[in-house]
Amino acid sequence: MTAINAEDEVVGLCRDLIRIDSTNAGDNSGPGERAAAEYVAEKLAEVGLEPKILESDSRRANVVARIAGEDSSRDALLLHGHLDVVPFNAADWTQHPLSGEIVDGCVWGRGAVDMKNMDAMILAVVRQRLAEGRRPPRDVVLAFTADEEAGGNYGAQWLADEHKSLFDGCSEAIGEVGGFSVSIDEARRLYLIEAAEKGIAWMRLTATGRAGHGSMLNAENAVTELAEAVGRIGRYEWPVRMTRTVRTFLEETSRVLELELDLDDAEKTVAKLGPLARMIGATLRNTANPTMLEAGYKANVIPQTAIAHVDGRFLPGYEDEFFETLDELLGPNVTREFVYHDIAIETGFDGPLVRAMADALLAEDPGALAVPYTLSGGTDLKAFSRLGIRGFGFAPLRLPADLDFSGMFHGIDERVPVDSLRFGVRVLDRFLDGC
Numbered sequence: 001m002t003a004i005n006a007e008d009e010v011v012g013l014c015r016d017l018i019r020i021d022s023t024n025a026g027d028n029s030g031p032g033e034r035a036a037a038e039y040v041a042e043k044l045a046e047v048g049l050e051p052k053i054l055e056s057d058s059r060r061a062n063v064v065a066r067i068a069g070e071d072s073s074r075d076a077l078l079l080h081g082h083l084d085v086v087p088f089n090a091a092d093w094t095q096h097p098l099s100g101e102i103v104d105g106c107v108w109g110r111g112a113v114d115m116k117n118m119d120a121m122i123l124a125v126v127r128q129r130l131a132e133g134r135r136p137p138r139d140v141v142l143a144f145t146a147d148e149e150a151g152g153n154y155g156a157q158w159l160a161d162e163h164k165s166l167f168d169g170c171s172e173a174i175g176e177v178g179g180f181s182v183s184i185d186e187a188r189r190l191y192l193i194e195a196a197e198k199g200i201a202w203m204r205l206t207a208t209g210r211a212g213h214g215s216m217l218n219a220e221n222a223v224t225e226l227a228e229a230v231g232r233i234g235r236y237e238w239p240v241r242m243t244r245t246v247r248t249f250l251e252e253t254s255r256v257l258e259l260e261l262d263l264d265d266a267e268k269t270v271a272k273l274g275p276l277a278r279m280i281g282a283t284l285r286n287t288a289n290p291t292m293l294e295a296g297y298k299a300n301v302i303p304q305t306a307i308a309h310v311d312g313r314f315l316p317g318y319e320d321e322f323f324e325t326l327d328e329l330l331g332p333n334v335t336r337e338f339v340y341h342d343i344a345i346e347t348g349f350d351g352p353l354v355r356a357m358a359d360a361l362l363a364e365d366p367g368a369l370a371v372p373y374t375l376s377g378g379t380d381l382k383a384f385s386r387l388g389i390r391g392f393g394f395a396p397l398r399l400p401a402d403l404d405f406s407g408m409f410h411g412i413d414e415r416v417p418v419d420s421l422r423f424g425v426r427v428l429d430r431f432l433d434g435c
Contacts, residue, residue: 004047004131006124006425011107011418013043014120015100017083018109024084026150032059033146033155036083040144041065043123047130051142054163060146060154064166067126069138075171076139077353077435078389080380081119082148082155082176085111092412106415113408115176117416118395119144121424125432128425136432141170148380151200151340156383170389172353177375177409178393179357179427181368182276183401184256188367193357194393195372196245197379198283199319199344201312203336205229206305214300223295226306229334230290233310236329238285240266241318245346245374246283252371279406282376286322288312288329309339313376316346342382346374347390353435357394360430364423365398396427 020036034055040063041051051065061083069076088097088110095101097110111117122142129136143166145155152158159166178194207229209222242263250269254261261269270281288310295306314322330336349372358370381391397420399405408414 002131004128006128006429007422009127010120010124010421010425011102013123014107014112014117014416014421015102015109017116017119018100018107018111019098021098022084023087023110024147024149025087028057028060028154032061033083034059034061037061037063037144037146040083040119040123043127044142047127049130052166054159056146056154056158056162062146062155062159063142063144064159064163065142066166067130067136067140067142069136069140071137072139074138076141076169077136078141078143078167078170078173078384078391079122080143080145080156080173080175080384081115081122082145082380083116083119084147084149084155085114085116086149086410088412094413097414102418105419106417107421108413108415110414112414112416113405114410114414115395117397117421117424118176121395121421121428124425125428129429129432137435139169140432141167145380151342152380152383156380160383160386164387167384167387167389170384170387173381173384173389173391174357174394175381175391176379176393176395177377178373179361179396180405181365181398188256188369189365189398190253190256191361191368191370191396192373193349193354193370194375195349196243196316196346196374197344197382198313198315198374198376200340200342200378201314201322202339202341203310203312204339205308205310205330205334205336207334208305209302211304212302214302218302221302222304222306223302225331225333226295226308229330230293230308232329232331233288233326234290236288236325238287238325240284241286241315242266243283243315243317243346243374245316245349245372246280248349249280249371249373252369256369275404275406279376280373282313283315283374286312286314286318286325287376288326314344315374316344319344342378343385345382345385347392353392356431356434357392359434360427361396363430364427394431396424396431397421398423
């Protein structure tokens with residue numbers, strides 16, 4: 001088999017994947033993931049694997065493959081990444097979102113951060129290892145999924161329901177939104193590893209009143225009722241709730257940064273974290289943000305119904321409190337229904353897999369300190385956790401101190417440094433040796 005160098009190959013793989021349009025608008029109308037899935041499957045087949053392409057609907061394709069480890073009696077490890085990306089407005093970008101151009105030492109394009117970078121790193125590392133005949137210590141299952149950006153109904157959720165046997169023996173997993181660096185100073189970097197995710201509650205709120213002429217008195221105006229409920233929700237200050245992952249993050253970060261930590265005023269500490277404050281601040285409490293409004297069809301007609309949408313996120317262990325509070329804020333005349341609802345998850349930051357991640361980072365960056373954090377959003381890990389799989393966000397990247405990496409998720413001018421991709425494949429290769 002031809003020699004493969006993962007560090008040399010990862011950039012080209014990332015560029016190729018970005019150039020494949022797999023935009024997911026959430027309504028099943030886009031190009032789908034089939035072309036990207038075929039590309040991934042071809043790259044895996046070239047090194048001797050037998051990948052399965054599994055379509056949940058027309059062009060909504062997933063790829064799953066298993067690598068036999070040195071000891072297949074051990075529990076298997078799942079490496080997962082999604083192939084879809086969120087939509088974009090190309091006119092807003094410096095480089096076209098589907099160009100995969102290399103400019104200023106970075107690969108640009110939609111998916112460069114979320115998450116075709118990690119897909120490329122997994123492919124590059126696996127291809128080099130198999131070309132060299134290096135098997136991992138235990139079985140590794142690879143899953144490249146559809147539809148993560150819209151909840152995974154055509155991807156991870158579907159795989160967990162309809163093809164769970166493909167994940168037999170998997171007890172642990174790594175995926176996206178973790179393992180990236182945040183610089184403390186020139187010598188030290190925090191690497192944030194996702195150990196928890198907030199739950200998701202996208203809701204449609206409906207107020208029903210009495211339709212009528214806009215010039216008449218109407219005490220049963222659905223628009224008024226809904227607007228008042230939306231205002232109460234939007235202005236509500238949710239209390240701080242200290243989960244174990246957030247507590248560990250704040251304790252470790254405060255120690256390294258030599259900050260005084262007052263857990264009774266965690267916001268004060270978070271405010272001192274600079275660019276991290278936005279990301280971590282959202283994990284101190286439940287949130288509910290109104291996002292859409294719809295009512296009426298003419299200026300002089302009071303409509304019978306008014307509708308709003310709210311993006312709710314709840315902390316692990318606080319789902320019941322979230323909905324109890326939300327229903328109080330809604331009041332008796334506004335109903336809610338789920339557009340999408342999924343669980344919160346959390347795991348301890350300990351054990352051999354955590355040590356393998358920390359050791360692999362430290363071997364490539366002597367200034368590395370791995371710390372757990374809570375993701376305010378959600379990933380495919382929610383679906384895989386239903387199969388009893390304990391997972392982490394670990395897509396390792398050493399980043400320039402001045403790069404607002406977290407701000408590029410779903411943003412414009414998404415890009416990932418070439419050197420970060422090469423660092424990532426070195427770390428992942430070490431991690432697989434120690435997993």
